[in-house]
Amino acid sequence: MKIIYIKRESNVKEVYRTSLGRLNWKVTYIKKYFLGMPFKTMHKYTHTFFTKKNNRVEKMLFI
Template sequence: MKLITVKRETLIEKRFTPKMGELLTKVTYIKKQFLSIPFKTIHKYRETYYGEVKDCEACELAR
C-alpha cells in the first residue's frame, strides 16, 4: 500500500480576467495525498476556449 499518492482532479469554476470578464472554465488541480487525505496542491492550471493550457495565476476567482 502506498502512503503518498498524487491525484488529478478537474472542476468547473468561475474565474475573472480583466480582458474577458467573468467566465466558466475547467480548472485542474494536481494534489499530493497522504493515506487518501489531500495535504498539498502541487499545481493548478486551466484550459482556455481555444484549447491552450494556462497557469491559474493570471486570473482570479470571481466574487
C-alpha cells in the first residue's frame, strides 16, 4: 500500500433550480490521500447537464 496517493472520484448530483428546472451535475473530485484517509481536495470540477429548461414566457397567461 502506498503512503501518499491521488484518487479521482465522479458522481452525479441532481439539483432543482426554480429558474432553470431540474439539473444534473457531474461532480469530479481529485483528492490526495495519506494512509487511506483523504486530507486535501486538490480540484473540484462541475459539469452541468440541462434535462428540462423552465421557460417563464410559455407559462404566462395573456388575457
